Amino acid sequence: MMSKDFNITNGVMLNAYPDSIGDRLSDTIMMLKKPEFKDVFSLFYILPTFFNSDLDRGFSIIDYDLNQDLVSEEDLKVLENLNIQLKFDIVLNHLSVASPQFKDLLKNGAKSKYKDFFINWNTFWEGNGAMREDGIIIPKEEFLSKLFMRKSGLPILKVPFPDGTEQPYWNTFYQKVNDDKTFLGQMDVNAKSELVWDFYEETLQKVKRFGCKILRLDAFAYLHKEIGQSNFFNKPGTWEYLERIKQIADTNDLTLLPEIHAEYGLHLHDEVAKEGYRIYDFFLPGLTIHTLETGNNKALITWAKEIISKGYKTVNMLGCHDGIPVLDLKGKSVNGKYNKGLLEDDEIEAVMSVIMERGGRVKNLYDPEGNKISYYQVNATFFSALGEDEQKLLLARAIQLFMPGTPQVWYLDIFAGKNDYQAADAGGSGGHKEINRTNLTLQNIEEGLKREVVLNQLKLLRLRNTSKAFSGNVRINETSDKEIDIKWINKNEVAHLTANLKTYNFTINYTEAGISRILYF
Numbered sequence: 001m002m003s004k005d006f007n008i009t010n011g012v013m014l015n016a017y018p019d020s021i022g023d024r025l026s027d028t029i030m031m032l033k034k035p036e037f038k039d040v041f042s043l044f045y046i047l048p049t050f051f052n053s054d055l056d057r058g059f060s061i062i063d064y065d066l067n068q069d070l071v072s073e074e075d076l077k078v079l080e081n082l083n084i085q086l087k088f089d090i091v092l093n094h095l096s097v098a099s100p101q102f103k104d105l106l107k108n109g110a111k112s113k114y115k116d117f118f119i120n121w122n123t124f125w126e127g128n129g130a131m132r133e134d135g136i137i138i139p140k141e142e143f144l145s146k147l148f149m150r151k152s153g154l155p156i157l158k159v160p161f162p163d164g165t166e167q168p169y170w171n172t173f174y175q176k177v178n179d180d181k182t183f184l185g186q187m188d189v190n191a192k193s194e195l196v197w198d199f200y201e202e203t204l205q206k207v208k209r210f211g212c213k214i215l216r217l218d219a220f221a222y223l224h225k226e227i228g229q230s231n232f233f234n235k236p237g238t239w240e241y242l243e244r245i246k247q248i249a250d251t252n253d254l255t256l257l258p259e260i261h262a263e264y265g266l267h268l269h270d271e272v273a274k275e276g277y278r279i280y281d282f283f284l285p286g287l288t289i290h291t292l293e294t295g296n297n298k299a300l301i302t303w304a305k306e307i308i309s310k311g312y313k314t315v316n317m318l319g320c321h322d323g324i325p326v327l328d329l330k331g332k333s334v335n336g337k338y339n340k341g342l343l344e345d346d347e348i349e350a351v352m353s354v355i356m357e358r359g360g361r362v363k364n365l366y367d368p369e370g371n372k373i374s375y376y377q378v379n380a381t382f383f384s385a386l387g388e389d390e391q392k393l394l395l396a397r398a399i400q401l402f403m404p405g406t407p408q409v410w411y412l413d414i415f416a417g418k419n420d421y422q423a424a425d426a427g428g429s430g431g432h433k434e435i436n437r438t439n440l441t442l443q444n445i446e447e448g449l450k451r452e453v454v455l456n457q458l459k460l461l462r463l464r465n466t467s468k469a470f471s472g473n474v475r476i477n478e479t480s481d482k483e484i485d486i487k488w489i490n491k492n493e494v495a496h497l498t499a500n501l502k503t504y505n506f507t508i509n510y511t512e513a514g515i516s517r518i519l520y521f
Helices: 025-032 073-081 100-111 121-125 194-209 237-251 268-274 284-294 298-310 345-357 390-402 421-426 428-436 442-448 452-466
Strands: 013-016 043-046 051-053 061-066 085-091 094-096 129-131 137-139 156-160 166-170 175-177 183-188 212-218 255-258 279-281 314-317 332-334 337-339 361-366 372-379 406-410 473-476 483-490 493-500 506-512 515-520
Touching: 025 073, 025 442, 043 212, 061 194, 085 194, 094 100, 121 137, 121 166, 156 183, 166 183, 194 212, 194 237, 212 237, 237 255, 255 279, 268 279, 284 298, 284 314, 284 345, 284 390, 298 473, 298 483, 345 372, 361 428, 372 428, 390 452, 390 483, 390 493, 390 506, 406 452, 421 428, 452 506, 452 515
Parallel strands: 013 043, 013 406, 043 085, 061 094, 085 212, 212 255, 279 314, 314 406
Antiparallel strands: 051 061, 094 183, 129 137, 156 166, 175 183, 332 337, 361 372, 473 483, 483 493, 493 506, 506 515
């Protein structure tokens, strides 16, 4: 069954935490009410510290109630009055150890109502591995070697039970164990339990009441687990779970946005799109950097034409709360056939190297033995990744806004934020992400609004958010490799970008109420 799509506006989407600007969501709303931000945004992706959470900057959910320290019911009413549609996350794969469900499990053990809500590692692998001296089952090699890992070592966290034992529970993502044996962790849920689906149903009803129109499915590809599979986008199990979530979403008038990072050569993005879902354009950030650094449009234009020819409905970005994806651009061997990536491996290495030379940090992927197998993403502000060149940032923004898809804009990029090394260093092992999450004060906003690079970005964003041309058809005009020429046409409304990749200068010709206008940058 095709995914139902609930009339997402073709406007621009802001992306921020509730406290990215000032101290609370109300401070961001104050910013949005400023005359400089009039008609700039139609959507707002509020990251999950909107809810109660305790780890991984919001992605370790305790419950899906409002985080009263940062958000109020009044904030939601004001955003509705500003005609800004909301996008939230549901973290499908896991919940915090501080969630009511896991706390009940810790308190009552095998007698807990939620004893099957999470995944006991040993129970899952029983009969398919050997017990180690520390009481953990090690899966047989033919199973262990297939597992897709997000961190070094086995994906488990041992937790204390009322009977005095320590039980290993599946923990794909983050955990933190303190010296006093207190701990935090994102515990994988067991989607074979009907209680988990009851919880999903309650959660989707709740976010609808908060005004949610778009629901990002975080980590959905890890949800389905089966012995003998990689446990990343297992087939057909992942499709069955996605269909079940979609049915709940349709009932609540929610548009789903599955979040998945995978090599282009796997073509998982294509499979998800063919089912009618919107997809994230995780390819655009790396392609944009490659295009500007090499002065060559070939890879970017190839991808733009694929979006158009295949009718993908995308949400794109430059910067975001995570890093700049690079793994996504790679090719991949599938069933003995090599599918090319959007960039060659040496080109991807060049993108990564230039970001690292400009101060970026890196996150890696590991095999079951803890050996590094690949980089996953590079963490940097997009402005720093571009060498803190304001003209490059403006052209990168123009490229994003003229690409097919709904543009999502990281708040820090609007203000040309630079790498925050102090925050990254203070964040410990997971601090690489903090390099691009600097909280801005209201004074920072006032100072930023005096800068040309900020005001010019707002001018571009306002055009993209208000011009009817972008609700029409897009045409990629043939040029030399050193230029970009993209034109949107909707009846009598036109928006036309021409850019020089050597000088980074660009021009936008557009119509406004039938009057021809031009912007030079």
